[in-house]
Amino acid sequence: MRGSRKRVAVLTTLTLVLMLGTTLATLGSATAQRRGSTRGNPSASVPGKRTNDAARHSSAAARALTEVMRVPDKAIPKELLGDAEAVAVFPGVLKAAFIVGGRKGQGVVSRRIPATGEWSAPAFFNVSGGSFGPQIGGTKTDLVLLIMNEEGLKGLLEDKFEIGGEAGIAAGPVGRTAGASTNVTLDAGILTYSRSKGAFIGASLKGVAITPDNDLNEAFYGKKASDVLSQTIRPSSIPSSVRAFPLALSRFSVVRKTAASR
DSSP states (O other), rough: OOHHHHHHHHHHHHHHHHHHHHHHHHHHHHHHHHHHHTTTTTTTTTTTHHHHHHHHHHHHHHHHHHHHHHHHGOOOOHHHHHHOOOEEEEEEEEEETTSTTOEEEEEEEEOOOOOOOOOOOOOOEESSSSSEEEGGGOSEEEEEEEEHHHHHHHHHSOOEEOSSSSSSSEEOOOOOTTTHHOGGGGGOOOOEEEEEEEEEEEEOOSEEEEEEEEHHHHHHHHOOOOOOOHOOOOOGGGGGGOHHHHHHHHHHHHOOOTTOOH
């Protein structure tokens, strides 16, 4: 009798051990699958709120650019947009009541991928301070910056980039032929525009500071803004939730010829 009970106890213990081993193996496999599913998809493991923030900024910037480009006679010349090394859009920048003449907003920046001429994943930035030319009285302003050369892009990638009265900053021309007829674009590192209450003009920006929103960049991409734009994510790997802005840039800019396509 005792021998029978002992055998039953041993068999029960073995069964429990086998069941535990199977459960652990299943959990390990599921964990490995989840890890694998996030590879090549920076947003796969990002909390929902942060993914929603990223998607909202990209979509808002795409809408602002689309509204600007809908009126060709008063829009950014496509040739200039095509020549830009990077484009920054800050939609709906609000006047900050606690700072005289100051403003505050959030937006995105995409740059050209040198090897292909395509637009990169959008990095997230903040804008604050300063006055936006003659439209300071507007309640909301869409701010667009064309970064025309590597030097301008390098300045934008610093921890804090302040726009002042430098010769490398200029109010951007508008209209179908303005890009070809305006000499100011030849030496400008950054061309600036603003849109307020329906009017879109080249704007003279003073005292405006642009800083990376690395809380959002690191939460969404696992990288700082400088790394997102320097170590460019190929368009096919851009998370679908933030593709709106680079797609809008592709729609409205002249395709740039790369060394490989010449």
